[in-house]
Amino acid sequence: MLIKLRNISNTTIDVPGHGMVLKPGAAMWADSLTADLQAAIEGGYLSIIDQVGDPSSGELPDGSVTAAKLAAGLLDRYVVVDWSDPETVNPTTQRVSIQLKNLGGGDIADPHTLRVTCDDRANMTVGESGTILSGDDSSDMIAHTDPNGKLDLIVSCDQAITVSIAAGPTQLSPILDCRDGCDISFEQ
Amino acid sequence: MPIQDAVSPVQKVTTSELDKDFADAFAVVNWDDPGAEADDKIAVTLQLTNPVKDDLAVKERIRLTCTTGATMNLAPAGAGTVLSGADSDDMIVETDEATGSFDLEVTNDGAGTVTVIGGATQGSGFVHCGESVDLTFA
Numbered sequence: 451m452l453i454k455l456r457n458i459s460n461t462t463i464d465v466p467g468h469g470m471v472l473k474p475g476a477a478m479w480a481d482s483l484t485a486d487l488q489a490a491i492e493g494g495y496l497s498i499i500d501q502v503g504d505p506s507s508g509e510l511p512d513g514s515v516t517a518a519k520l521a522a523g524l525l526d527r528y529v530v531v532d533w534s535d536p537e538t539v540n541p542t543t544q545r546v547s548i549q550l551k552n553l554g555g556g557d558i559a560d561p562h563t564l565r566v567t568c569d570d571r572a573n574m575t576v577g578e579s580g581t582i583l584s585g586d587d588s589s590d591m592i593a594h595t596d597p598n599g600k601l602d603l604i605v606s607c608d609q610a611i612t613v614s615i616a617a618g619p620t621q622l623s624p625i626l627d628c629r630d631g632c633d634i635s636f637e638q
Numbered sequence: 639m640p641i642q643d644a645v646s647p648v649q650k651v652t653t654s655e656l657d658k659d660f661a662d663a664f665a666v667v668n669w670d671d672p673g674a675e676a677d678d679k680i681a682v683t684l685q686l687t688n689p690v691k692d693d694l695a696v697k698e699r700i701r702l703t704c705t706t707g708a709t710m711n712l713a714p715a716g717a718g719t720v721l722s723g724a725d726s727d728d729m730i731v732e733t734d735e736a737t738g739s740f741d742l743e744v745t746n747d748g749a750g751t752v753t754v755i756g757g758a759t760q761g762s763g764f765v766h767c768g769e770s771v772d773l774t775f776a
Binding site: 511512513514515516517528553565567616617618619625626627628629631 | 651654655656657658659660663698699758759760761762763764
């Protein structure tokens with residue numbers, strides 16, 4: 451059984467028996483409702499906001515743990531590449547951004563390394579956000595996102611074609627989900 | 639008390655306790671038993687599962703490479719799609735969306751063992767490719 455508790459008091463509190471402190475509004479998981487935790491609930495410091503499993507056993511039922519029940523730090527270990535809508539800069543140039551997300555859909559504010567490739571009739575450079583590591587002004591680059599997890603790409607193409615762009619893992623990459631790509635239409 | 643003790647309940651979660659949608663976010667590459675050799679060709683199916691070993695019916699992009707000298711392609715009428723590198727020792731494929739499988743056919747003129755390994759590439763999701771397959775040609 452897991453119990454999720456939230457500090458509903460106005461002050462930071464020591465969590466009885468758990469050797470940690472919770473700021474007002476912060477939450478934590480506990481594996482049982484001990485007498486100390488019960489006392490903290492009755493004292494108006496903690497409230498139960500979620501519960502998983504049978505209180506009579508120490509086990510979780512199969513299939514009960516969703517991504518939303520992962521701690522934020524663990525969620526951010528699984529990085530999902532999310533694309534913005536392309537914006538036209540001029541007839542041969544468009545801008546598109548990658549934002550790294552976690553499994554819960556929240557932004558990941560960390561610099562990570564990606565390989566980005568596109569149709570070899572187009573070239574890419576990095577815009578305002580992010581840093582190029584190799585392959586500047588080419589169709590195959592390795593780049594860092596900025597500290598907010600964002601990478602701006604400037605894509606140039608002088609033909610009337612749709613340019614497909616794909617991201618992928620490379621050296622230094624985290625665990626990445628790059629299933630979504632991006633298609634940009636150029637019309638000269 | 640160190641923080642790892644304070645959060646020990648989370649460390650007790652096992653793969654079987656994962657919600658199906660959560661587990662299905664992670665693909666694992668598995669190889670079926672290879673078929674018999676015929677005309678210097680051996681067929682073998684790559685099947686995706688989730689971490690709790692259930693078949694995972696998704697389209698996943700995987701790079702396949704094999705021992706130099708052998709070549710790979712989609713088996714005739716097989717499931718899946720070759721995106722690049724057909725009839726070579728290095729290709730990128732998509733599994734079949736309806737089954738999560740890719741029917742591979744490997745050709746090798748000589749005798750010996752051909753090893754095929756998968757890996758994540760451009761456009762891949764969370765995919766674990768820790769298992770390879772060895773094909774023995776007579």
